[in-house]
Amino acid sequence: MRRRKSGDLLTEVELEFMNELWGLGEGSVRDVLDRLPEDRNLAYTSGATILRILDEKGFVESRKEGKTLVYTPLLQKDNYQSRSLENLSRTLFDDTPASLVARLVDDAKLTASDLEDIRALVERRLQDDGDETGT
Amino acid sequence: MMAMKPALDLFIDANIVFLLAFCLWSVVQALVSRTVLKHNYPAQLRLMKIALIVTMISPVMAHVAVSAGQFLWPKTPITVSDIAVASYLRGEISIPAVEFEALLNMRGRVLDALFAGEAPWLMALIAVFAAGALVQGIRLTASAASVGRAVGNSYVWRRIGRVDIRLSDTVSVPFAARGFRRHYVVLPSTLVTEPREMRLILAHELQHLRDGDVEWELAFEVMRPLMFWNPAFGFWKRSFDKLRELSCDQKVVARQRIGSQDYMDCLIGFCERQVTGPLPRAMHVAFFRAQDRSSKHAFRERIMALTNRPNSARMRLALPVLSCLLAVGVSLAAASVRQPGDWSQDRLMLSTIVNLERLEAINRR
Numbered sequence: 001m002r003r004r005k006s007g008d009l010l011t012e013v014e015l016e017f018m019n020e021l022w023g024l025g026e027g028s029v030r031d032v033l034d035r036l037p038e039d040r041n042l043a044y045t046s047g048a049t050i051l052r053i054l055d056e057k058g059f060v061e062s063r064k065e066g067k068t069l070v071y072t073p074l075l076q077k078d079n080y081q082s083r084s085l086e087n088l089s090r091t092l093f094d095d096t097p098a099s100l101v102a103r104l105v106d107d108a109k110l111t112a113s114d115l116e117d118i119r120a121l122v123e124r125r126l127q128d129d130g131d132e133t134g135t
Numbered sequence: 136m137m138a139m140k141p142a143l144d145l146f147i148d149a150n151i152v153f154l155l156a157f158c159l160w161s162v163v164q165a166l167v168s169r170t171v172l173k174h175n176y177p178a179q180l181r182l183m184k185i186a187l188i189v190t191m192i193s194p195v196m197a198h199v200a201v202s203a204g205q206f207l208w209p210k211t212p213i214t215v216s217d218i219a220v221a222s223y224l225r226g227e228i229s230i231p232a233v234e235f236e237a238l239l240n241m242r243g244r245v246l247d248a249l250f251a252g253e254a255p256w257l258m259a260l261i262a263v264f265a266a267g268a269l270v271q272g273i274r275l276t277a278s279a280a281s282v283g284r285a286v287g288n289s290y291v292w293r294r295i296g297r298v299d300i301r302l303s304d305t306v307s308v309p310f311a312a313r314g315f316r317r318h319y320v321v322l323p324s325t326l327v328t329e330p331r332e333m334r335l336i337l338a339h340e341l342q343h344l345r346d347g348d349v350e351w352e353l354a355f356e357v358m359r360p361l362m363f364w365n366p367a368f369g370f371w372k373r374s375f376d377k378l379r380e381l382s383c384d385q386k387v388v389a390r391q392r393i394g395s396q397d398y399m400d401c402l403i404g405f406c407e408r409q410v411t412g413p414l415p416r417a418m419h420v421a422f423f424r425a426q427d428r429s430s431k432h433a434f435r436e437r438i439m440a441l442t443n444r445p446n447s448a449r450m451r452l453a454l455p456v457l458s459c460l461l462a463v464g465v466s467l468a469a470a471s472v473r474q475p476g477d478w479s480q481d482r483l484m485l486s487t488i489v490n491l492e493r494l495e496a497i498n499r500r
């Protein structure tokens with residue numbers, strides 16, 4: 001079966017399903033549908049189709065347990081977050097991640113605590129880089 | 136070079152017949168609008184397909200018409216040039232015989248001049264035509280490649296016999312297409328969460344495959360590089376596309392036991408959301424095409440067509456009569472534009488008059 005190249009992004013509904021699978025660790029169609037909001041009202045066949053496509057695309061793998069297919073994510077959530085941000089930076093911020101961060105800091109309703117956390121993250125990363133170049 | 140002359144003759148005849156057949160179709164359509172077939176778009180599409188098939192095999196049909204004419208009315212001329220010669224001999228055309236003969240032989244003289252390289256403007260015209268055909272050929276190849284990519288980037292959802300139903304993240308308008316062996320219906324993956332809409336759209340695209348609409352689309356597009364300059368080609372294609380969609384909508388509602396209100400809601404809902412997505416230019420049959428200016432009108436017509444149920448019980452006589460009328464009409468049109476193969480008695484008389492006129496002119500000097 002043809003598999004999609006790994007750099008591709010998930011569609012909105014696929015991301016919705018992957019989020020539930022990341023939360024579950026692994027699960028069947030019914031497990032994923034049960035975690036969706038009640039007003040989502042998605043048919044079982046639709047859920048099965050979405051997970052089968054995710055399987056074809058190589059984002060999850062499936063194994064049979066009795067008559068049920070159990071899906072396990074092959075792509076980790078943080079890997080996908082990085083990929084998604086890279087794509088956003090490339091397509092919307094002219095491939096300059098600093099612009100993306102600047103927009104986030106300027107426009108998103110960040111609290112002082114959020115900004116402190118970001119500063120701590122940046123400082124820790126800079127310190128790690130300094131240690132690596134020093135050694 | 137002279138071996139190309141019969142091919143060019145055939146090409147010119149085909150273009151004239153294409154134009155005449157469309158005129159005949161327009162007359163038949165005007166008649167249809169006064170019969171029980173007025174809102175029966177599947178029947179109208181069937182009529183149009185008959186007209187197109189007869190047009191495509193017009194060289195054979197012309198031969199049949201000429202043979203039948205010679206058998207039934209041996210002395211009645213069928214070709215336009217023979218009719219003109221007969222009129223001239225009856226004194227209904229009052230120009231000198233030399234000029235009349237020159238008019239009759241104009242096409243042959245132009246072709247001779249072309250092959251002898253004597254007319255630079257004709258060579259320029261041919262070069263422009265060849266460039267146009269090349270551009271159309273490149274566009275055709277690009278469209279085929281685009282459809283191939285769209286199918287290749289999609290995922291198999293279901294297989295029904297020789298039909299692959301596929302889901303695509305990149306396609307926003309559903310379409311049906313075909314490869315060498317398999318047929319494809321490509322649906323936007325967003326439809327997965329709209330099962331009711333997906334069922335209706337799938338029924339529409341599968342109906343296109345059942346009716347052979349994809350093959351007709353391919354036939355039109357393959358002809359385009361040679362026929363692009365003929366206005367009749369554009370007229371035929373636009374009329375065919377319109378009837379194809381109206382017919383498909385009516386058939387889906389009739390065959391699948393789908394309520395026309397549900398189907399209308401689906402069509403309107405779908406068009407509200409996603410009609411502006413990327414779509415290959417040709418070589419497929421799309422659920423709805425919003426790229427051209429006439430799309431709003433076409434959409435209104437499709438909605439109106441769904442409110443009219445065709446009365447199939449009352450069309451049993453009208454359809455065969457109109458089909459025969461079209462087939463005979465197109466065959467006669469094809470026969471009428473043929474170049475006369477041999478010397479008829481009328482032509483011999485015309486030639487004698489021409490020679491006498493020339494002798495008279497020489498004697499006067």
